[in-house]
Amino acid sequence: MLDNKGFDIWAEEYDEFVDKNSSGYPFEGYYQLLNRIYDVVDIKKNSKILDIGFGTGVLTNRLYNDGACIYGIDFSQKMTDIAGEKMPGARFIRWDFNLGLPPELDSEKFDYIISTYAIHHLDDYKKVQFIKKLKKSLAEKGKIVIGDIAFGNRQQLESCRNKNKDIWDKDEIYLVSEEITEALAKEGINSEYIQISSCAGMLEIL
Ligand SMILES: C[S@@+](CC[C@H](N)C(=O)[O-])C[C@H]1O[C@@H](n2cnc3c(N)ncnc32)[C@H](O)[C@@H]1O
DSSP, X not given: OOOHHXXXXXXXXXXXXXXXXXXXXXXXXXXXXXXXXXXXXXXXXXXXXXXXXXXXXXXXXXXXXTTOEXXXXXXXXXXXXXXXHHOTTSEEEEOOGGGOSOGGGXXXXXXXXEEESOGGGSOHHHHHXXXXXXXXXXXXXXXXXXXXXXXXXXXXXXXXXXXXXXXXXXXXXXXXXHHHHHHHHHTTOOEEEXXXXXXXXXXXXX
16 A cells, blocks of 8 residues: 555556556546546535545546535645646645644535545545535535545455455555445445446445
8 A cells, every 4th residue: 555655656647547557447437437527526606625645636627627626635736736736726735644634624515525546545434424524524415536546345355365365565555335334334334336347336325
């Protein structure tokens, strides 16, 4: 699993890397997933959106250009610099989401909280606790939408792992819809999962 320095090194090449590797694990369906989330997010004038692990801002930048008021957290300085150049009016905060949300955002309420290809850095317990916290930062009728490397059930994850033994990242903790929706339900949180590709899915918190 990469730390913030690892992401700093990857940042310059990230967009090109994803572009060249958008077939097969891990980025199969990358653009379809981002497009799907883009379609779910209904931008009104000054909609406030928080992106968790915004990276180079591939999705965020589209929402920014549509007029959304963009906030984001990411622990990589280089990713933050690149995204900041594309979106000078956005409020990007360098922060490790293992610590929850930064205090600067305590009083903010968001119409959408989105996250793509980042939440696999948290184990499932932390994912659920984090989602619980994020819900408190939603405006009325606000939504959380998460896209990531994800599988409908454990067998599908294992099958993908077996096909990709050489490149499988054993430190990343991918979403398994059957398990995470149940864990969320135990906390009283309803969610809906849609499989987008062989290894990507979208989790909408209802
Ligand atoms: C694979 S990139 C995804 C970037 C972008 N969301 C996308 O879909 O292309 C993961 C991003 O999450 C950030 N990230 C990973 N773990 C993090 C953590 N614990 N706290 C904050 N940011 C983190 C990385 O710095 C990186 O920018």
